[in-house]
Amino acid sequence: MQQFIMTLIDGINLGSVYALVALGYTMVYGIAKMLNFAHGDIIMVGAYTIVVFITRLSISVPLAMILCVAFCALLGFVVEKLAYKPLRHATPLSVLITAIGVSYLLQNLALLIFGTNRQFIVRFIDVGNFNLFGVSVSGISVIIWVTTIVIMIGLYTFIKKTKLGRAMLAVSEDKGAAQLMGINVNRTISITFVIGSALAGVASILYSAKYLNVDPYTGSLFGIKAFAAAVFGGIGSIPGAMIGGLLIGLIEALTASYLPFNLNAASDGFAFVILIIMLVLKPTGLLGKKNTEKV
Amino acid sequence: MTQVELLEVNNIGISFGGLRAVDNVSLTIKNGQLYGLIGPNGSGKTTLFNMITGVYKPTSGTFYFNGENLTGKSPVEINKKGIARTFQNIRLFKNMSVIDNVKVGLHNKHKYTMFESILRLPRFFHEEQKMEEEALELLGVFDLDKEKDSLACNLPYGKQRKLEIARALATGPKLLLLDEPAAGMNPNETEELMETIRFIRDNFNMTILLIEHDMKLVSGICEEISVLNFGTLLASGKTSEVLNNPEVIAAYLGE
Numbered sequence: 367m368q369q370f371i372m373t374l375i376d377g378i379n380l381g382s383v384y385a386l387v388a389l390g391y392t393m394v395y396g397i398a399k400m401l402n403f404a405h406g407d408i409i410m411v412g413a414y415t416i417v418v419f420i421t422r423l424s425i426s427v428p429l430a431m432i433l434c435v436a437f438c439a440l441l442g443f444v445v446e447k448l449a450y451k452p453l454r455h456a457t458p459l460s461v462l463i464t465a466i467g468v469s470y471l472l473q474n475l476a477l478l479i480f481g482t483n484r485q486f487i488v489r490f491i492d493v494g495n496f497n498l499f500g501v502s503v504s505g506i507s508v509i510i511w512v513t514t515i516v517i518m519i520g521l522y523t524f525i526k527k528t529k530l531g532r533a534m535l536a537v538s539e540d541k542g543a544a545q546l547m548g549i550n551v552n553r554t555i556s557i558t559f560v561i562g563s564a565l566a567g568v569a570s571i572l573y574s575a576k577y578l579n580v581d582p583y584t585g586s587l588f589g590i591k592a593f594a595a596a597v598f599g600g601i602g603s604i605p606g607a608m609i610g611g612l613l614i615g616l617i618e619a620l621t622a623s624y625l626p627f628n629l630n631a632a633s634d635g636f637a638f639v640i641l642i643i644m645l646v647l648k649p650t651g652l653l654g655k656k657n658t659e660k661v
Numbered sequence: 662m663t664q665v666e667l668l669e670v671n672n673i674g675i676s677f678g679g680l681r682a683v684d685n686v687s688l689t690i691k692n693g694q695l696y697g698l699i700g701p702n703g704s705g706k707t708t709l710f711n712m713i714t715g716v717y718k719p720t721s722g723t724f725y726f727n728g729e730n731l732t733g734k735s736p737v738e739i740n741k742k743g744i745a746r747t748f749q750n751i752r753l754f755k756n757m758s759v760i761d762n763v764k765v766g767l768h769n770k771h772k773y774t775m776f777e778s779i780l781r782l783p784r785f786f787h788e789e790q791k792m793e794e795e796a797l798e799l800l801g802v803f804d805l806d807k808e809k810d811s812l813a814c815n816l817p818y819g820k821q822r823k824l825e826i827a828r829a830l831a832t833g834p835k836l837l838l839l840d841e842p843a844a845g846m847n848p849n850e851t852e853e854l855m856e857t858i859r860f861i862r863d864n865f866n867m868t869i870l871l872i873e874h875d876m877k878l879v880s881g882i883c884e885e886i887s888v889l890n891f892g893t894l895l896a897s898g899k900t901s902e903v904l905n906n907p908e909v910i911a912a913y914l915g916e
Contacts, residue, residue, distance in 0.1 A: 520779075528778040528785070529768055529792070536754050536765045543752040546714055548740035548769045548832050557775070 371501045373623045374616065379507050379576060381615020382514035386569035387592035388599065388607035389521060390562035396602035397538045397558045400461045404445060404468035406589010408563050411472060412438045412570025413580035417485050427490050435567035442563020446556055454552070469586065476582035484581040491575040510572050517568060518608050521561075525604070534558060538602075587634070591618075594641050600654025609652060614641075665692040667868050668713070668836055673722030673732075674892075675712060682708045683892045685722070690836070695862055696870045697883030697900065701912060705892040706872045707749055710838050714746050715739040727835065741769060745834035747825040749841045749872070755814035759805055759824055762813050763796040766831025770795075799827045802864075803857070819850045823857070830865060837861070839871040843878050851875060855882050880904060888912065 387409060394402045415437050419430035449468050453461050493505025525531035536544040537554045545551050573588070574580065591614055599610025614637050622633035645651070668690040675683050683705040690696045698706050711717045713724060715736035723732040731739055745766075754762050771788040778785045800806040803823040808816060813824060822842060829837060842858070843851045855878055861867050873879050879886060880900055887897040890912045896903050903909055 524778065527789070528775075529764065529771065529773075529789075530775055530778065532757070532761055532765050533768055535757055535761070539754045539756060540752055542716070542736075543748070543754070544765065545736040546716070546740060546746060547766050547828065548737055549765065550737050 368501065369623070371499075373619050375501070375503055375507055377616035377619030378612060379510050379615070380619060381595075381612035382510045383569050383572050383576070383611075384588075384592045384595045384615050385514055385608045385611025386517060386565055386572070387589065388596040388611045389518065389604065390565045390569075391593050391596040392599075392601055392604060392607040393521075393534075393558055393565075394562045395596070397534050398450075398555045399538075400450065400458065401465060401593070402450075402559075402562070403462070403465040403589070403593075404472060405562065405566060406587075406592060407469050407472040407585035408438050408441060408566040409570040409573060409588060410476060410580060410582060410585030411441060412567045413487070413574045413584060414476060414480060414485070416490070416571065416574045417480075417487055417580060420490050421485075421488055430490075431571050434571055435564050438567030438570065439560045439564040442559045442566070443556065445563075446559040450559075451552065451556070454555075469589075473582045473586065480582065482582070484579050487574045487578045487580065489575075489578060506575050510576065513568065513572060514608075517565065518604070521565075522604055530554070530557065591634075591637065594638060597651055598641050598644055600651030603651070603653040606651060606653035666690070667692045667694075667727060668870070669725040670709075670713070671723050671725075673709070673712060673719045673724060675708060675717055675720045681892055683712070683719075683889075686887075686889065686892075686894045687722075688887050688894070688897060690868060690870055692868055693862070693866065694868055694885065695858070695883050696868075697879045697886035698870060698872045698889065699874070699876075699879055699886055700889035700895070704889040706889055707840055708892075709889070710746060710840055710872065713739075714744060714838065740832055740834075743833070743835035744838065745829035745832045745836075746838035747822070747829050747840055747842065749844065751818075751821050751825055753813040753821055753825055753828070756812060758810050759813055759816065760793075760796050760800065760809040762824055762828050763799055763831045764792050766828040767792050767795060768832075770831075770833055796831065799831055802860075803827050819846060819853075822846070822854070826857070826861070830861070830867075834867070836868045836870065839869065839873075841872050841874065843873055843875045848877075851878055854878070858882055876904070 387406065390405050391402065394400065412434050415434045416430065419425045419433055420427060445468055449464050450461060453464060491506055491509060493509065495502045495504055496508055525534060533549045533554050536549055537551050541551050592611065595610035595614040596607050598614060599606030617637045617640055618633050621636040625633065666689050670686060670688050672685050672687055673683065674681065674685055686709060700706050708717065712719045715734055718733045723730055726742055726744060729742065731742060754765060771792050773784050773788045797806055797809065800809055805820060805824060805827065813821065816824060843854055846854060858869060859882060862869055883900050885898060886900050886903050888895040888903060888909050895912055896906050896909050
């Protein structure tokens with residue numbers, strides 16, 4: 367029982383970070399209609415900024431965290447401006463290939479600067495353990511949960527209740543009509559990228575605080591799983607990204623601990639098996655909207 | 662005051678590849694006028710709308726709005742200068758609520774920064790409150806205030822057309838372009854629409870340019886009209902005179 371609850375907690379931790387990253391995928395896809403495959407690598411960059419700011423430069427932790435989020439947001443802005451914006455009217459396939467290119471570019475830059483070795487991160491968020499129903503839960507887990515829930519609710523209200531959020535929704539539905547109502551579509555898309563990348567920055571802080579290491583490929587597998595989470599929950603849907611993230615995290619943790627024989631080594635793959643089954647049964651994902659075209 | 666020229670289109674034209682969709686069209690619309698644009702299908706009416714709203718860049722000619730040359734400007738700039746439109750095939754933000762559709766139209770009128778909204782500063786609440794009030798007022802004019810929270814796609818057809826007009830008005834235009842506002846309406850709805858259009862002109866001090874096939878509507882409310890045929894101007898002038906022009910009758914009915 368004890369072990370089962372520990373596994374669940376692990377799964378929720380992992381799932382919360384997936385959810386944050388999936389939020390970025392889903393937002394950018396929903397509004398700009400593109401898959402930003404470089405999104406996962408922003409987490410890797412964020413984790414390296416933590417390495418530089420905290421381990422190497424010994425900047426104070428809160429300041430380092432703010433700088434990390436700011437750096438990720440800036441990176442998102444620059445990538446969008448240089449790589450995606452010129453392709454606004456290109457086919458989705460060209461944009462997708464460009465995104466994969468950006469992803470490899472970021473990985474190789476990290477290789478060039480930091481080398482192939484895994485970098486270790488000092489424990490920079492150190493809080494005591496909590497006692498939850500007789501199970502001791504690490505403080506960092508609680509911080510991860512609370513942060514994820516706050517961000518999720520904040521983002522949801524931002525999109526539903528502010529004029530920028532409404533502009534985003536309008537652009538996501540009909541770019542042309544939005545433009546004719548005076549909405550600056552390019553600017554709205556850039557802002558979406560900045561917000562998505564800032565979320566990836568927050569995810570990178572939580573990731574580094576929990577797992578305490580990073581290598582140039584950290585973002586790649588993590589990003590793909592978060593993308594799977596976004597698709598699982600129904601891409602374009604914010605609550606979907608949250609649920610998808612948690613489910614993928616839980617499936618991964620549970621299969622890693624409970625699969626018989628040596629199958630647990632394949633826990634990464636198992637999450638994708640569930641994704642495939644899910645998509646066969648419900649192609650739009652859990653909460654995805656079905657677009658019925660009127661004939 | 663009513664005789665001031667608001668929109669002046671000079672010899673405007675556009676080609677798509679080898680196809681000359683609109684050629685050498687000129688027209689002048691005065692402040693406060695209700696102006697009709699008619700012509701057979703494919704004669705270039707919507708293309709002309711698309712040029713005036715910045716969707717297409719004209720390949721020849723110019724247009725002046727309020728004395729300012731807006732030829733080739735972007736849709737956003739043109740909208741900010743005061744030209745708003747509706748669409749032939751309704752293009753509402755279907756999955757947004759009725760009131761949010763209008764609020765998108767109010768986007769540029771109310772300013773607050775992203776920071777103010779994230780930090781929930783007083784100006785954010787103040788501006789959002791004003792937006793809510795203005796949106797409700799506009800919806801009230803079109804009798805849509807009771808449906809403010811339903812999704813735009815769930816409105817009946819006639820109300821969707823009205824909401825599109827409300828959304829366009831929310832952007833604060835001086836010139837409103839209506840692309841076939843009566844399409845798909847029954848005679849009663851069309852009758853009501855004519856009242857609404859007159860009401861908008863009188864109460865919002867609006868100048869209105871509309872494309873329409875329903876001759877009853879055109880002859881009922883338009884003071885002047887222009888007729889397009891194969892992308893060129895066939896006739897323009899007082900509605901009754903133009904509609905009795907033998908050339909116009911020929912273009913519509915065939916010789």
